[in-house]
Amino acid sequence: MSSMLVIGCSPSTNPVATSASTDTDADADADTEVTSIATACPQFETLYFSCETSSGGHVSICGRNKDSLLDLTYRHNEGGRITLEHHWNSAAGPDGRFTQNAYHRYRTEYNEIGFALLDKEYKIFSHYAAEDGPEMVSRGVRIQDVESGEEIRSLQCMDTQVDEIRKLIPILECDPDSALGCAD
Structure with missing residues (x-):
């Protein structure tokens, strides 16, 4: 069983770092089944971005927008395992937000x-x-x-498999510190 660093927010907590298994437990909910290690997105989530990187790894942004709550996860895979995962749910507030x-x-x-x-x-x-x-x-x-x-x-x-970042622009808050600015 391998480990990964999971960093994220839940509706009732601030960002935390915990260790989690990348292996599927026998008791795991079928809804959390990952479609592939390359995207590492559960089947019920939308894949907004997915690409193979120059370092031989893979990055992805997965999420769902349901009942006015946005749930997003960034994953970085190297060597066939998830090395970084950042999760944010809009109900959690601004800490750790995208x-x-x-x-x-x-x-x-x-x-x-x-x-x-x-x-x-x-x-x-x-x-x-x-x-x-x-x-x-x-x-x-x-x-x-x-x-x-x-x-x-x-x-x-x-090699970019999916680039749907633009779909997140009207949903997420603007970063006012960026010189790039915000779309209207």
């Missing part, structure tokens, strides 16, 4: 979904630009130090 930033104009679209975790800020991005020439598409995850803003690591997507 935020969005977007900038759109003719033939240009920058969308980012982010969250802060301990001393790091994670930004899952999808950028498209073709205004001044050939199409430029860039997707991945940027990890920055919260205090200094210095980039710690950047994971570029090499």
